[in-house]
Amino acid sequence: MGSLAVDLFGKMLKNPVMNASGTLGYGVEIEPLWPVDTMGAYVTKGLSAAPHHGNPTPRVWEERCGMLNSIGLQNVGVDRFFSHYFPFFVERRCPIIVNFFGFSEEEYLSCARSIEPHDLIVALEMNLSCPNIKKGGISFGKEASAVHAIVRSVREVTKIPLIAKLTPEVKSLVEIARAACDGGADGLTLINTMPAAVVDVKGRRVSLKGGLSGPLLKPVALRAVHECSQAVPIPIIGVGGIMNTEDALAFLMAGASAVQVGTATFVDPFAMPKIIAGLDSWLDASGLADISAIVGAAHG
Amino acid sequence: MDDIPGKITENDRVTGSYRRLTVRLERPLGRVSPGQFVMVKVPDRDVFLRRPFSIYDSRGRTLTIVYRVVGKGTDALSAAARGGPLMVLGPLGRGFAPGRGNTPIVVAGGIGYAGVRMLLTRLGSRATLFFGVMEKEELRLAADLGETRVFPATMDGSCGFAGDVVSLLGQRLDDYRGKRPEVFACGPSGMARSLKALLEPERIPCQVSVEERMACGMGLCFGCVVATSDETNPYKRVCKEGPVFSLWDLSL
Numbered sequence: 001m002g003s004l005a006v007d008l009f010g011k012m013l014k015n016p017v018m019n020a021s022g023t024l025g026y027g028v029e030i031e032p033l034w035p036v037d038t039m040g041a042y043v044t045k046g047l048s049a050a051p052h053h054g055n056p057t058p059r060v061w062e063e064r065c066g067m068l069n070s071i072g073l074q075n076v077g078v079d080r081f082f083s084h085y086f087p088f089f090v091e092r093r094c095p096i097i098v099n100f101f102g103f104s105e106e107e108y109l110s111c112a113r114s115i116e117p118h119d120l121i122v123a124l125e126m127n128l129s130c131p132n133i134k135k136g137g138i139s140f141g142k143e144a145s146a147v148h149a150i151v152r153s154v155r156e157v158t159k160i161p162l163i164a165k166l167t168p169e170v171k172s173l174v175e176i177a178r179a180a181c182d183g184g185a186d187g188l189t190l191i192n193t194m195p196a197a198v199v200d201v202k203g204r205r206v207s208l209k210g211g212l213s214g215p216l217l218k219p220v221a222l223r224a225v226h227e228c229s230q231a232v233p234i235p236i237i238g239v240g241g242i243m244n245t246e247d248a249l250a251f252l253m254a255g256a257s258a259v260q261v262g263t264a265t266f267v268d269p270f271a272m273p274k275i276i277a278g279l280d281s282w283l284d285a286s287g288l289a290d291i292s293a294i295v296g297a298a299h300g
Numbered sequence: 301m302d303d304i305p306g307k308i309t310e311n312d313r314v315t316g317s318y319r320r321l322t323v324r325l326e327r328p329l330g331r332v333s334p335g336q337f338v339m340v341k342v343p344d345r346d347v348f349l350r351r352p353f354s355i356y357d358s359r360g361r362t363l364t365i366v367y368r369v370v371g372k373g374t375d376a377l378s379a380a381a382r383g384g385p386l387m388v389l390g391p392l393g394r395g396f397a398p399g400r401g402n403t404p405i406v407v408a409g410g411i412g413y414a415g416v417r418m419l420l421t422r423l424g425s426r427a428t429l430f431f432g433v434m435e436k437e438e439l440r441l442a443a444d445l446g447e448t449r450v451f452p453a454t455m456d457g458s459c460g461f462a463g464d465v466v467s468l469l470g471q472r473l474d475d476y477r478g479k480r481p482e483v484f485a486c487g488p489s490g491m492a493r494s495l496k497a498l499l500e501p502e503r504i505p506c507q508v509s510v511e512e513r514m515a516c517g518m519g520l521c522f523g524c525v526v527a528t529s530d531e532t533n534p535y536k537r538v539c540k541e542g543p544v545f546s547l548w549d550l551s552l
Binding site for chain 1: 301302303341346347348349350372373387389512513514515516517518519520521522523524525526527532533534535540
């Protein structure tokens with residue numbers, strides 16, 4: 001029997017599969033179907049220092065092989081998450097990764113500062129796709145210098161391992177990955193959704209602008225993981241269009257130490273348990289002792 | 301809540317673009333409250349996400365939904381052959397909760413009838429249905445209702461009241477004075493707005509089933525929200541906190 005357990009920032013996760021932020025609610029909603037600690041870790045919905053209402057509808061739109069969303073980061077705020085939802089994960093001994101965001105450096109810092117280290121908190125995952133309202137709305141994640149600066153600032157205010165989640169909408173993702181790493185990130189999550197639009201032909205208007213997710217994104221994410229994992233020495237969590245075990249294996253082989261599953265859960269709410277079981281069977285058939293042995297197997 | 305494989309036993313036209321789909325499930329859906337819904341995986345490559353449908357009827361392992369062909373998903377569903385497989389996630393959401401001792405008035409607009417059908421079955425002769433449609437043919441949807449009294453409204457005047465169903469209810473509302481009326485509604489978004497205007501003066505209790513584009517159907521994605529009067533947290537999930545809300549909590 002091979003082991004699916006992976007070491008992430010010094011914490012052992014029972015498997016390398018977790019949800020993508022914002023695709024598994026607050027973690028409690030999936031419980032009628034399967035226990036949340038089936039996953040190696042639960043990744044929180046994006047949290048901010050103050051609660052956010054989010055965008056008006058429509059917030060989601062279907063594409064042929066994926067979907068667009070424009071939720072607008074609706075969340076109860078970091079304090080409410082820890083008072084109201086965190087005890088649920090403590091009770092289940094389920095490790096979590098806390099995804100957070102801000103619309104200014106101060107908001108990032110205030111959010112990161114408010115999170116106390118805990119043996120179940122594996123890492124903080126910074127969403128760097130947010131617009132910086134003080135810099136004319138340009139996203140924090142688009143310029144290497146801005147990424148370096150914000151990561152370094154946050155790094156200084158927390159002892160918890162720090163992951164930078166990067167937007168693919170950049171000239172050179174490798175350059176951004178290096179900037180995050182130099183700024184002190186302990187890991188990277190690659191990639192966030194791609195900016196996209198849908199046009200309603202009958203109505204001659206744009207139905208929705210939002211982030212594209214789902215299988216359409218997979219090859220883009222795989223390339224990002226493959227290139228960045230060879231450019232930086234820190235662990236990478238791969239995410240983008242993973243629908244099944246084979247997709248998850250592709251990300252691990254491309255160089256991801258763990259994977260996140262998002263949109264697949266909407267199509268099949270059991271996608272993650274199936275992927276975990278599939279990885280287990282694959283590992284047994286492969287004869288390998290440890291799933292980590294295939295991480296980066298596709299490096300050249 | 302469960303994700304259950306099933307086989308299509310019926311997928312036929314009722315009238316116009318309305319169709320009835322019956323599925324034989326591998327396991328029963330379990331306890332369903334009227335107004336709850338299911339997420340159906342439409343067996344078509346081009347339909348990526350599941351689609352929400354009100355539970356029209358659920359008995360043992362037999363699930364019935366009635367739907368109108370309005371877009372890509374329902375179009376593909378209408379082409380699904382008898383005997384074909386289907387995945388059904390449910391029952392989902394919070395349904396109607398009729399208050400004891402109240403006189404139930406059910407208001408349906410078009411395909412909104414599918415959202416109140418189970419409630420009507422449960423209430424039996426206690427309820428009255430105000431049913432608004434575009435033209436007479438659509439009234440055939442409610443032909444299977446037994447003892448419930450039906451007041452029809454057609455926009456083209458081909459049967460019953462000529463005009464919208466809320467105006468018809470407005471004419472009849474005095475009949476319920478002193479009888480503790482409680483309204484249960486499902487229909488297009490404009491219907492909820494006119495209901496609010498009609499019921500506002502006496503603030504008659506009203507539960508309304510809300511429709512919104514959904515991705516997950518179980519509260520995971522926050523894609524299907526509706527604006528409420530809760531100032532600290534205005535956007536509620538239609539799939540989780542709804543689809544049935546008190547009309548007086550909605551910000552229409």
